[in-house]
Amino acid sequence: MTLTRPVPLQLTAAATFEDLALLVPLDYLVEEQRDVPLTHGVVVRFFGPMTGRLELRVSEGVTRAVAANMLGLDEPSEQLQADAFGELANVLTGNLLSLMTHAVGVFHLRPPTRIGAEMSADIPVAETALGLEEGRVNVRLFITLGG
Amino acid sequence: MALNVLIVDDSAVMRTMVLRTLRLSGLPLGEVHEAPDGQAGLEVLQAHWVDLVLLDLNMPRMNGEELLGEIRGNPETASVAVIVVSTEGSDARIALIHKLGAGFVHKPFRPEQLRAEILQLTGMQDDAHETSAVAADGSGDF
Numbered sequence: 001m002t003l004t005r006p007v008p009l010q011l012t013a014a015a016t017f018e019d020l021a022l023l024v025p026l027d028y029l030v031e032e033q034r035d036v037p038l039t040h041g042v043v044v045r046f047f048g049p050m051t052g053r054l055e056l057r058v059s060e061g062v063t064r065a066v067a068a069n070m071l072g073l074d075e076p077s078e079q080l081q082a083d084a085f086g087e088l089a090n091v092l093t094g095n096l097l098s099l100m101t102h103a104v105g106v107f108h109l110r111p112p113t114r115i116g117a118e119m120s121a122d123i124p125v126a127e128t129a130l131g132l133e134e135g136r137v138n139v140r141l142f143i144t145l146g147g
Numbered sequence: 148m149a150l151n152v153l154i155v156d157d158s159a160v161m162r163t164m165v166l167r168t169l170r171l172s173g174l175p176l177g178e179v180h181e182a183p184d185g186q187a188g189l190e191v192l193q194a195h196w197v198d199l200v201l202l203d204l205n206m207p208r209m210n211g212e213e214l215l216g217e218i219r220g221n222p223e224t225a226s227v228a229v230i231v232v233s234t235e236g237s238d239a240r241i242a243l244i245h246k247l248g249a250g251f252v253h254k255p256f257r258p259e260q261l262r263a264e265i266l267q268l269t270g271m272q273d274d275a276h277e278t279s280a281v282a283a284d285g286s287g288d289f
Contacts, residue, residue, distance in 0.1 A: 098236020
């Protein structure tokens with residue numbers, strides 16, 4: 001599918017990390033961040049005026065920082081880290097879709113689901129990378145129908 | 148007056164964040180109940196006195212709009228203050244929420260946003276504000 005307008009993926013992703021998890025990502029990667037392996041992934045599938053999915057992957061330590069800041073805990077459990085990471089992906093997806101459709105149309109989001117850190121060969125309609133302290137964030141948007 | 152609150156969201160993390168934000172808002176809280184979906188929320192409302200419902204939209208079993216309809220359709224709960232807390236961006240859907248007499252706060256949100264919406268909806272006075280509860284540097288943002 002070809003989009004006629006640019007997707008505000010980078011801005012929305014950075015704003016979500018900042019507003020929800022109090023983490024301020026860079027909109028570029030420095031050399032050390034480029035080689036950091038991605039270790040955790042989550043997908044949010046959506047249906048409505050467009051159908052597709054948003055995949056969010058991060059390097060080691062990011063999910064802990066996200067959960068710690070969102071919940072105000074020093075040592076969040078693995079489960080809380082996964083839940084907080086999923087909720088962040090959920091909020092990011094909802095806000096991104098609102099921006100893309102100018103608040104027209106109702107989307108239904110499936111609950112966030114864990115995925116592997118390996119990326120599929122599918123080609124996203126938009127992709128962005130953010131630097132986050134010593135780690136990095138990768139976001140990919142796939143749209144399969146509608147729009 | 149301390150508010151008895153019901154937080155309805157299928158995400159345990161978001162329920163925790165909403166409660167944390169409520170506490171940071173400085174409003175007096177009484178009993179706090181949580182429910183993971185609309186059906187469970189309805190059961191809480193039938194068993195407890197609740198002054199304020201903070202409600203997500205997209206949930207299994209019974210979604211937020213359905214629960215809001217049930218609340219407004221029951222004379223015993225029709226006047227309960229309800230605020231929808233969601234990433235929803237559809238103008239039409241938000242207009243429907245307002246038409247049903249509920250407030251709306253967009254995720255992510257700050258304690259002062261939630262506080263302002265609660266004060267407006269409940270008609271509570273602002274004199275209970277504990278200014279120290281809200282971090283001046285905005286570190287309580289959600």
